[in-house]
Amino acid sequence: DAxxxxxxxxxxxxxxxxxxxxxxxxxxxxEYVYWYRQIHSQGPQYIIHGLKNNETNEMASLIIxxxxxxxxxxxxxxxxxxxxxxxxxxxGVSSASKIIFGSGTRLSIRP
Amino acid sequence: SQTIHQWPxxxxxxxxxxxxxxxxxxxxxxxxxxxxxxxxxRGLQLLFYSVGIGQISSEVPQNLSASRPQDRQFxxxxxxxxxxxxxxxLCACSLGGHTEAFFGQGxxxxxx
Numbered sequence: 001d002a003x004x005x006x007x008x009x010x011x012x013x014x015x016x017x018x019x020x021x022x023x024x025x026x027x028x029x030x031e032y033v034y035w036y037r038q039i040h041s042q043g044p045q046y047i048i049h050g051l052k053n054n055e056t057n058e059m060a061s062l063i064i065x066x067x068x069x070x071x072x073x074x075x076x077x078x079x080x081x082x083x084x085x086x087x088x089x090x091x092g093v094s095s096a097s098k099i100i101f102g103s104g105t106r107l108s109i110r111p
Numbered sequence: 112s113q114t115i116h117q118w119p120x121x122x123x124x125x126x127x128x129x130x131x132x133x134x135x136x137x138x139x140x141x142x143x144x145x146x147x148x149x150x151x152x153r154g155l156q157l158l159f160y161s162v163g164i165g166q167i168s169s170e171v172p173q174n175l176s177a178s179r180p181q182d183r184q185f186x187x188x189x190x191x192x193x194x195x196x197x198x199x200x201l202c203a204c205s206l207g208g209h210t211e212a213f214f215g216q217g218x219x220x221x222x223x
Contacts, residue, residue: 032209043201043214044155051209087154093209096162098170099145101155 003027004088004102011108018075020105022088025069031092033064035073037084038104044087047073078109113138117202117215124222130175130189132218134202137183142204144185145212146177149199161185162207197222 005023012018024033034049048055048062050071055062061074075082087104091097114137124130136142143162147155157170159177167177174193178186185202199219205212 034211036212038155041199041217041219043203043217044212046211046213049209049211091209094207096143097207098157098160098168099203099205099212100157101147103154 003031003090003100006086006088006102006105008103009106009108011110012075012078014079014109014111015077018078018082018107018109020073020075020086020088020107021070022073023070024088024090027068027090028092031090033062033068033071034089034091035060035062036087036089036101037082038087039084044101047086078107080109080111083107083109113142113204113206113213115202115204115213115215117200117218119218120216121219122221124192124220126194126222127191130187130192130196130220132187132200132202132220134185134187134215135183136185136204139204139206140182141206142183143207144179145203145205146185146187147201147203149201149217151198155201159187192222194222196220 032049035047036044038044050062064071085104085106116135145160146158149155161167161179175189199217201217202215203212
């Protein structure tokens with residue numbers, strides 16, 4: 001079973017920041033938080049991941065709470081192309097670590 | 112970086128026919144490999160994963176099997192397809208540890 005819970009859907013105005021929450025209250029100390037997104041009829045695309053510090057790359061920022069029980073993915077300036085299903089995943093560092101997807105959040109960007 | 116090849120992109124097969132979907136990986140060695148299925152409008156369900164040649168773990172009892180005859184080759188098979196096997200099949204690879212997974216473009220299978 002997935003170890004994360006996310007709202008089923010959200011919407012955001014184009015050009016505004018999209019903030020996608022994720023709860024992972026049972027996360028273990030060696031588990032990372034990963035975010036992927038899936039645009040319709042394509043394979044998922046990696047966005048960002050982190051352990052406990054906030055992370056930023058060219059696509060997004062990841063904010064992880066101090067207790068690590070939740071996180072937020074931030075798309076700073078959402079565009080119509082960001083419309084997708086966003087998945088939050090927790091995963092251990094073991095080489096045998098499975099990648100289990102939950103239901104994700106369907107993000108709609110409105111013009 | 113890794114590149115994942117999956118084929119075919121779409122496939123229509125009759126009930127009771129066999130299935131073989133192949134996934135090959137370029138640009139890395141000793142990857143972890145995964146097969147997922149996504150039913151229409153649903154999330155990704157992990158079917159099989161492999162940490163090495165001949166090592167397959169099955170996540171869900173079903174009509175499918177997987178094999179890994181070579182380090183960078185992962186095959187999904189069925190002897191007799193069911194209508195419920197229809198879906199979008201995705202292959203993924205990861206180097207394990209705290210590295211991201213890369214996904215292929217998928218095969219959309221329709222069983223008729």
